[in-house]
Amino acid sequence: MLKNIIITLLTVIFLIGGIYFLQKSAPAYLQILEPKTELKNLPLAPDFELMDLNGQKIKLSDFKGKKIILNFWASWDAASIRQLKTLDNYFKSPASQETVILAANSLENKTAVEKIKTNNGLELEILLDSEGKTGELYELGVLPLTFIIDKGGLITKRIIGPAIIKTITE
16 A cells, blocks of 8 residues: 555656646757857858868868858767758758858767768868867867858857758858
8 A cells, every 4th residue: 555655646747747847947958959140259260271081171261252061070960960961951942052061070089070971962162171170269168060151251140050052151
């Protein structure tokens, strides 16, 4: 009898805790999952130099005067891979002709990155931020992270998490 009372009491406590979580914590957590576009002290895009998969050095300043989509990603992050596929589809479309798309892999080796590119049939420019220095410049804290940089080199949008093309190109 005492065992049944304890089980019933624990069940009630568990249910009350679950209801509390759903009412208080879940809405805040779900807001975190939505793409964020607010900027945080990064009006001018910091210049960087990274290697592409062919061993060529690529500088952000090489694309001055063009609109740039700069995406940070990792192969172990499913959301990053989905974002890469979305960006690659946009890259392959006529709408992207005026836009440079750079996908900077964060802290991984060339072999892992090449495997992702090959397995997913990606054609967009992939850069290697193997030491994470460029990620530090851009205050990388979550993946994927995408920056929209205008023709003047100003960051106009910072998108935290995966985003659809409409969010990126607006």
